[in-house]
Amino acid sequence: MNTPSSAANCKAQEVVTLLARLALGALFVYMGLHKALEPVDFLKLVHQYDLVNNYWLLNAIAAALPWFETFCGLLLLGGIAVRGSALMLILMLVPFTWIVFQRALSQQAALHIPFCAVKFDCGCGNGEVFICRKLLENLSLLALSVWLLVGGERKFSVRRIWGSAGSSP
């Protein structure tokens, strides 16, 4: 049986999840489009990581990734395939964060400066940022993605809105 307090908790959880979904979706749409509209700039940044030697692969990553991020963001905003999108974001965020962390370490070693003083454009869509801030930001995004993966709230989703419109007399 539901007590009033558990119902209130449930409601609060729903609101947090909804906000997480909308915030994450909007952020990924913004960052994705920012890169997608200037693909050459993003290509140069990806190239700086020196991860792939094959130019076909490098071009494919730089061409597809921004649009893919935008797509995932739109899915989250629309409440479509929320858990699947959240899982995809986790699968992208974990390696990105690790690569950015590794690059920051190498810059710190080269420049002999404190770790948090390291600043560069990681290709994440926000321009030059201090590394500690970037890592915190990525960890927050990861936490939100995990929350959505586990919770997967779909209030105000496209399906709900369509569904209720279709069922109304």
Place this chain on the structure above:
Amino acid sequence: MAPDEFFAVAFGREVYHGRVETPATEPTRRPAFGKVLGEALLVALVGTALAFAANALSPRGLKLSQNYFLTGAKAMATNQPAALTTVTDSTNSPAGTNVSAIAPTPVSVPRLVENGLQSVDSVQAFRFYHDPRREKDLLVFVDARSEESYQRGHIPGAYQLDPYHPEKYLLEAMALGKAAEVIIVYCTGGDCEDSELSAMLLRNVGVPNQKLFIYTGGITDWASNRFPLETGARKTKKASDPKP
């Protein structure tokens, strides 16, 4: 997968024992991990297909088959005649220019050496800028940045050669490069390698290595020295422009 189940996965309806649940029961149940994986796979497949389609349709999209970074340039550089890394005096200067030895930005030097290119610093670049040969296009500055950056401010009289859009500029740059005695290529400066890419593009179309110089400080260095700048399209190339 039946159509009902497909939409159930894509739109978040949970499927249990082959039955599609109504939305009212949804928040209290969580789908099996396999279902989430299936949903993620669907997102990955559809997302990737749409991403490549969007890139293909976008006017700014990347050409997947184009090597934007000229990885074969190093091999070409070794076939070029005696490339200098930094011009040391007027007798070594291929075009008879009076160039002194001042160390360029350390970040760029190893890369330039590796690619067999020569470098100039701000003093040398400014001297080139006042060289009378510039009026006859025998000495040209080439801006390797994007169109947008060029419009915001460039070295007066500089020509454009964005290495990521060679189709727009290469023909003109090639003609200029073949006629000119000295070509100074620059980009933003610092870590920017676009000037090297443009220089290598010119070299690939037959411009001799000896004519090519990289202004390692780039526009950042030029502007910080308060040297003259021109905005918008290319207008002037006068050596008598005001000194800073």
